[in-house]
Amino acid sequence: MTDLLKxxxxxxxxxxxxxxxxxxxxxxxxxxxxxxxxxVGRKVLYLKSSVEKWLLSR
Structure with missing residues (x-):
């Protein structure tokens, strides 16, 4: 993956x-x-900070 998507x-x-x-x-x-x-095109990606926020809200 590129640095843009790190x-x-x-x-x-x-x-x-x-x-x-x-x-x-x-x-x-x-x-x-x-x-x-x-x-991103056909790929589905998750922003790490959004995942952390979602996990903490559970």
């Missing part, structure tokens, strides 16, 4: 880090739950 996690890495499967993250995206995703 503060972002791909869906697969986030799923592994929080112990959920990618399908759960996809469902959360669809239902408006979970950390806010960012789309």
């Amino acid at each position: 503060d972002y996690l791909p869906r697969s890495e986030l799923a592994a880090a929080i112990g959920y499967c990618e399908k759960t993250l996809i469902r959360w995206e669809r239902d408006g739950q979970g950390p806010p995703p960012t789309r």
Whole structure:
């Protein structure tokens, strides 16, 4: 990944880090739950600071 995207996690890495499967993250995206995703082309990325904020709010 480039330096521009260093503060972002791909869906697969986030799923592994929080112990959920990618399908759960996809469902959360669809239902408006979970950390806010960012789309770059066809890739779905998560800003690390947004994920931390979301985790702390749970």
